[in-house]
Amino acid sequence: MAFTLKFAGALAGSVLLASAAMAQGYPDRSISMVVPFAAGGPTDTVARLVAEKMSADLGQQVIVENVGGAGGTLGAGNVAAAEADGYTILLHHIGMATSATLYRNLAYKPLEAFEYVGLVTEVPMTIVARKDFEPADMAALVTYVKANADTLTMANAGIGAASHLCGMLFMQALEAPIVTVPYKGTGPAMTDLLGGQVDLMCDQTTNTTEQIKGGTIKGYAVTSPARLDIFPDLPTVGEAGLGSMEVGIWHGVYAPKGTPAEAVERLTASLQVALADPGIATAMAELGTAPSPAADVTPAALQAKLEGEIARWKPIIEAAGVYAD
Amino acid sequence: MDLISNLTLGFATAGTPENLLFCLIGVILGTLIGVLPGIGATATIAMLLPITFQLEPVSSLIMLAGIYYGAQYGGSTTAILINMPGESSSAVTAIDGYQMARKGKAGTALAVAALGSFFAGTVATLLVAIFAPPLTIIALKFGAAEYFSLMLLGLVSAIALAHGSILKALAMVVLGLLLGMVGTDIYTGTPRFTFGITAYADGLNFVALAVGVFGIAEILKNLEGDQDRSVLTTKLGSLWPSRLDLRRMVAPMLRGTALGSALGILPGGGAILASFASYTVEKRLSKTPEEFGHGAIEGVAGPESANNAGAQTSFIPLLTLGIPANPVMALMVGAMIIQGVVPGPNVAAEQPALFWGIIASMWIGNLMLIVLNLPLIGLWVKLLKVPYHILFPVIMAFCSIGVYSVNVNVYDLYAVAGFGLMGYVLMKLRCEPAPLLLGFVLGPMLEENLRRAMILGRGDPTTFLTRPISATLLVMTLIVLVVVLLPQVRKKRAEVFSESD
Numbered sequence: 001m002a003f004t005l006k007f008a009g010a011l012a013g014s015v016l017l018a019s020a021a022m023a024q025g026y027p028d029r030s031i032s033m034v035v036p037f038a039a040g041g042p043t044d045t046v047a048r049l050v051a052e053k054m055s056a057d058l059g060q061q062v063i064v065e066n067v068g069g070a071g072g073t074l075g076a077g078n079v080a081a082a083e084a085d086g087y088t089i090l091l092h093h094i095g096m097a098t099s100a101t102l103y104r105n106l107a108y109k110p111l112e113a114f115e116y117v118g119l120v121t122e123v124p125m126t127i128v129a130r131k132d133f134e135p136a137d138m139a140a141l142v143t144y145v146k147a148n149a150d151t152l153t154m155a156n157a158g159i160g161a162a163s164h165l166c167g168m169l170f171m172q173a174l175e176a177p178i179v180t181v182p183y184k185g186t187g188p189a190m191t192d193l194l195g196g197q198v199d200l201m202c203d204q205t206t207n208t209t210e211q212i213k214g215g216t217i218k219g220y221a222v223t224s225p226a227r228l229d230i231f232p233d234l235p236t237v238g239e240a241g242l243g244s245m246e247v248g249i250w251h252g253v254y255a256p257k258g259t260p261a262e263a264v265e266r267l268t269a270s271l272q273v274a275l276a277d278p279g280i281a282t283a284m285a286e287l288g289t290a291p292s293p294a295a296d297v298t299p300a301a302l303q304a305k306l307e308g309e310i311a312r313w314k315p316i317i318e319a320a321g322v323y324a325d
Numbered sequence: 326m327d328l329i330s331n332l333t334l335g336f337a338t339a340g341t342p343e344n345l346l347f348c349l350i351g352v353i354l355g356t357l358i359g360v361l362p363g364i365g366a367t368a369t370i371a372m373l374l375p376i377t378f379q380l381e382p383v384s385s386l387i388m389l390a391g392i393y394y395g396a397q398y399g400g401s402t403t404a405i406l407i408n409m410p411g412e413s414s415s416a417v418t419a420i421d422g423y424q425m426a427r428k429g430k431a432g433t434a435l436a437v438a439a440l441g442s443f444f445a446g447t448v449a450t451l452l453v454a455i456f457a458p459p460l461t462i463i464a465l466k467f468g469a470a471e472y473f474s475l476m477l478l479g480l481v482s483a484i485a486l487a488h489g490s491i492l493k494a495l496a497m498v499v500l501g502l503l504l505g506m507v508g509t510d511i512y513t514g515t516p517r518f519t520f521g522i523t524a525y526a527d528g529l530n531f532v533a534l535a536v537g538v539f540g541i542a543e544i545l546k547n548l549e550g551d552q553d554r555s556v557l558t559t560k561l562g563s564l565w566p567s568r569l570d571l572r573r574m575v576a577p578m579l580r581g582t583a584l585g586s587a588l589g590i591l592p593g594g595g596a597i598l599a600s601f602a603s604y605t606v607e608k609r610l611s612k613t614p615e616e617f618g619h620g621a622i623e624g625v626a627g628p629e630s631a632n633n634a635g636a637q638t639s640f641i642p643l644l645t646l647g648i649p650a651n652p653v654m655a656l657m658v659g660a661m662i663i664q665g666v667v668p669g670p671n672v673a674a675e676q677p678a679l680f681w682g683i684i685a686s687m688w689i690g691n692l693m694l695i696v697l698n699l700p701l702i703g704l705w706v707k708l709l710k711v712p713y714h715i716l717f718p719v720i721m722a723f724c725s726i727g728v729y730s731v732n733v734n735v736y737d738l739y740a741v742a743g744f745g746l747m748g749y750v751l752m753k754l755r756c757e758p759a760p761l762l763l764g765f766v767l768g769p770m771l772e773e774n775l776r777r778a779m780i781l782g783r784g785d786p787t788t789f790l791t792r793p794i795s796a797t798l799l800v801m802t803l804i805v806l807v808v809v810l811l812p813q814v815r816k817k818r819a820e821v822f823s824e825s826d
Binding site: 038040041052061063064066067069070074107160184191195196197198209210214216282 | 367370371374375378465466467468469509511512513514523524526527642646647648649650652654655656657658659660662663665667668669670671733734773777780781783
């Protein structure tokens, strides 16, 4: 009995010590960065690039943990419910904003469950088609799609996927109801586009760049505000008169609500250091994207982005009438 | 000769002491995780990804690929020894491999599996080297309609040639189809049979189902009484296949390799069909089909060759298109991107040393695996001498760790427990779990492709008949049905059943 009491005392003491050390010593052990998607996908790749550089800066390993499922809401829900000690963080993309409308009974409130660390990158998207698709350029594509909307098909990687969101914007901008063909992930959707089984797709440069360069699919336009260095010949959607479909797959880092302010500050600082690394810029450039500018790698910028995007997507998703539950 | 100079470049790249070392590390790791029940290549590669950042791109990919096919080898070991398949392909090996082990021929079964895998790996690697680009073109001709017809052919053949009662086999396939429907419908986003549990939104985990209905159920059965266990642990028999065994395995090995190579190139999960298809074919061609399910050596040699050939050729879509055929390939894409090599149609032209280095390393890795595994057979078989009351808790612990590590999802563990009980009940009712797994794997793909083909064909069902590949596959399905229904064959079936019951 005496032993038990002594042991409990020692335990309590060490817990006190640990929380006191928290302020100066954070982080004193490895941090788990949850990615709510399968390993190997574009979001996972972004996370692993960032985690490697953050580990170097923090002096502790940042370990990427993939908790895929239910459009990213499973992993986000896990982090929302995790202990707010700064040792569990989340890297999520635009799905954080769209899931707020796509899922009508989420286990967490996207705007209330998290502390914000900062934006990471905004991956532009490309409008692409099978390689023998008739229209020669973006202008011709717009006319062609408007005239033939009811004979065309458009692939996406599943409900709530980036390609699904961009597809909705495309149809809304062109007022052309094209038949949507969902797939289980980007791989099979891209395979069918390569094989000419479907006509159109709109997906992140991370997935389309090498295929466009290789001539296996046809690129028509980019959804970023300015042209991309890797595709100087592709016009922006704004140039094509479809400014309303400017979209990027933005990624942000979050921590559970209640994470100590010092920990969040340290994480933000570390994320900024990581994103300023020239190696990250090179690796991201290969994928057709770039690290967010330092001004956006802040809690305030991420919070503003999330609030703005939830408001932007709500009417679009409701108009399309698709829900993921 | 282009091919010769390319292969020379490949072997020069893969043959450096450093790359040989990483290849060896990869296959050893792969074998080990394959042998631990439930722990799959996906989880291991995910855990090892950060380590590979520091390596040269070629070395890291060679190591990751080594883990992948090493796990294919190792996975059959547990399937044979303790009826615990870690992945869909070894589920088939478990059927006859485990029966061989029970009859004291565990060593033979392991040797047959290793030899079959090595042969298939060698042939498939050559195929990848010579025919990768033209094979890719064929794979791309497979749209939704073709996949649907292919899956239909697979399912029909499986039911028609199943062992035991046809009614029970049909019931098991249907149950598998129903279990396969759990999860979110990809076309409408509607959750089906999830009972509001978000953790099941992406469906039931295959590993959890397989470990439950095969492995846990078997453990429950073994715990019933002492006799079964002692049979398993005392009769070890000869370790090496006899001359007769070797003669019996040649033809199944050749056919399995052909089937596996062909189906492996389809990025839409064709490789899953390969080992099931090979088993069906071997049973159909066998002069002694009644042996199947009771330790037929052909039932191990064919599917094992098919599974390994498929594992090799499934690299084709990755190498020529940059499209991953399965989750392991997806991880390798991630690894390549982090290394600054973005996979796509140009990899072969832009990075010839990497491309051919990986291909050459596949063969080197397969060679290492057979050298490594044949002497190990004696050791694995000795595992069976471990007293069962020590062995089974260890197996259960590793299973749980393995299944949990796939998705970090505690509901997968509930699924293992639930399916273990279900598997035990099914065993008591003399229902086989293999058709259930086939239904579970093929059902969702069947539905997905049927609906996609109908969307693409604007609701016109003739799309299945007007597309030549699809039509051919449907005709083959019809032939299988006719063959089964022919009176003479039916008589043969009746004999088979009476003997097997």
